[in-house]
Amino acid sequence: MTPAKTTKNTSSLETRSFDDFAVFNSSDYREGIQGLSTLQPLYDERDDLAYVAIRQTDLKGCKWNAKEADFEEDTVHWDRVHIFRGGDREAMHCFTAPRLQIIHSSGILVIDNSITDRKGKTMNITVGDLSMDPINDAFYAEQKLAEKEKRQSKYSTRRKYLVNILTKDNELAHEVPIVLTLSSSASRSVSESLTKFYNEMDKCMSIAQNLGAAAKFTKETHAIYVFSPRFEIKRDKNNLTKQTYCYTGINSVLTPKYSDMESAQQEMFKLSLHKKDWEEAWTQQKDRFLGDYINRHSKQEAAKLAGAYGIADGVPALKPQGSITILPPALGERDETGALAGGLK
Secondary structure (H helix, E strand, O other): OOOOOOOOOOHHHHOOOHHHHHHHHOHHHOOOOOOOOEEEEEEEOOOOEEEEEEEHHHOOOOOEOOOHHHOOOOOEEEEEEEEOOOOOEEEEEEEOOOEEEEEEEEOOEEEEOOOEOOOOOEOOEEEEEOOOHHHHHHHHHHHHHHHHOOOOOOEEEEEEEEEEEEOOOOOEOEOOOEEEEEEHHHHHHHHHHHHHHHHHHHHHHHHHOOOOOOOOOOHHHHOOEOEOEEEEEEEEEOOOOOOEEEEEEEEEEOOOOOOOHHHHHHHHHHOEOOHHHHHHHHHHHHOOOHHHHHHHHHHHHHHHOOOOOOEOOOOOOOOEOOOOOOOOOOOOOEOOOOOEOOOOO
16 A cells, blocks of 8 residues: 655745744733742751752743853852752752842732641742731731730741842843742841842942932842842741741842942942843833732742642732732721731631
């Protein structure tokens, strides 16, 4: 039996141009982006190392293109196998002193730890952020009540940053931004250090520009600054349990050192993106899909973790700092303390 012949219709290919597909770059044809990669703070007491790490399995999603040699010595542990508390092992790139470009910062997200799974373990569900008046009121009312009753508050906080990791030459190590997610203690450490860093960089920029007084620059300016913290294991004592707990915190941050306009200009070169990357930084800031990173990343994590680390039903879209948010409707009746009766659900 003679095999059937296959034919190719090449005539249409010869007259087509892939430029036709440029129309699909429009947001009208996009529902969003593929899964956002995660950068998380971790530590290993065996060798007293603290770092922020990205899983090898996340490298494809962020279109990673950097090599180990692209980073300064003693700033990264390449393909290190991290052992989590539950015994899971993951091969990761672990950065003890990363260079980071901050595109967006979330507000202070509020987690309701009273929402638990069947085993009684908290689901780490986000119920809003402190810019929302009902959330703010309930959070601080519960905090006061917990202090009075000498117990742990049922609410905790978290922050999420949209970042790019940079090489030692301040080049992008990947194409798609990554979500840095931080629980309360690590979040405070980073937030405080980042605020001080922005102030120092704004002063340096002012001197470099020969301005008469130190200026405060916009988020667009801050997006080109290179934030380079060195992490360490922090140890604090819980006031209620009296037990010591560990977390990944900041030991130091690279800040500009200058004495005059010329040296300030040199420091700006060291601690900022190359000019060729400025437009891309601002494009990423304006991108509406990346601007929705808090909600998309939370939804993605919840899908992977049976609902954990998601956002509670009814919570309006959470936006980066400086964005206009729609306040949620009334979330329930108040009790005599001012807290929401039954919690934030």
